[in-house]
Amino acid sequence: MVFVALFLLIILGFPIIIFTGDKQGKVELKEKVQLPFEVKSNTKVVLLYFGYVGCRTICSPSLAEIAAIYNELNNTKNVAFYFINISHEGVGAKEFAEYFHKEFIGLQLSQKETSNLMGALRAYSSDALVPGGEIYHTGYLYVITQKKQQDFELRTMYYTRPFDIKSVVLDIEKELK
Numbered sequence: 001m002v003f004v005a006l007f008l009l010i011i012l013g014f015p016i017i018i019f020t021g022d023k024q025g026k027v028e029l030k031e032k033v034q035l036p037f038e039v040k041s042n043t044k045v046v047l048l049y050f051g052y053v054g055c056r057t058i059c060s061p062s063l064a065e066i067a068a069i070y071n072e073l074n075n076t077k078n079v080a081f082y083f084i085n086i087s088h089e090g091v092g093a094k095e096f097a098e099y100f101h102k103e104f105i106g107l108q109l110s111q112k113e114t115s116n117l118m119g120a121l122r123a124y125s126s127d128a129l130v131p132g133g134e135i136y137h138t139g140y141l142y143v144i145t146q147k148k149q150q151d152f153e154l155r156t157m158y159y160t161r162p163f164d165i166k167s168v169v170l171d172i173e174k175e176l177k
Contacts, residue, residue: 025160026167033120033154036113037082039146044078045175046144046152050114050123050137052087053096053106058139058161063100065163066141070101072169078176082107086114086125086137121154141168145175 039046049066051059063083070076083106085093090108097106109117118124125137141163143156156171158164 025158025164026171027157027159029154029157031154033144033152035144035150035152036109036117037107039080039150039152041146041149042078043080043146045080045172046142046146047079047081047172048084048121048142048144049082049140050084050086050118050121050125051139052085052135052137053089053092054087055134057134058137062139062141062161062163063097063104065161065165067101067104069163069165069168069172070103072165073172075176076103079172080105084109084114084117086118086135122157143168143172143175 035046035048047066047070049059049062051062066081070079070081073079081097081101081104083093083097083104085096085106085108088111093106093108095106097104121140121142123138123140125135128135138159139161141158142154143158145153145155147153155175158168
């Protein structure tokens with residue numbers, strides 16, 4: 001199972017690195033995407049991250065970095081961050097997200113909705129090898145813009161951690177103009 005997870009990481013991540021040539025760990029896109037949850041109409045930029053409640057190795061450090069990004073933004077009234085819990089247990093997503101920032105939104109979608117969204121955004125996960133163990137998953141941060149009510153476009157995927165906070169902040173502020 002570990003080999004499968006590593007294989008998937010290499011297969012999914014390697015082409016991104018090779019074809020983009022980006023040294024900051026990001027891919028810029030312009031792809032329509034459907035989000036299976038309601039987003040406020042005044043939200044121009046949606047930040048999205050897949051993880052699970054209690055994840056110590058990837059999610060907690062990433063969410064702390066995303067909170068730093070959020071705090072660096074000049075104005076967050078048109079920005080919303082969504083933490084999508086990929087765990088099948090589905091408990092505490094709201095509280096876990098809010099632990100890192102009071103404005104973060106934690107969601108538990110259905111397994112089908114989560115799977116479809118992960119597929120659309122090139123994310124993956126595999127179950128833990130032992131009960132209660134770590135779930136292997138991508139730790140990408142997504143920047144998605146809302147062009148009009150519930151009409152979304154995937155703009156940027158950040159795939160390298162730690163995230164370049166200044167670069168991400170500049171990219172988000174560019175999308176807000």
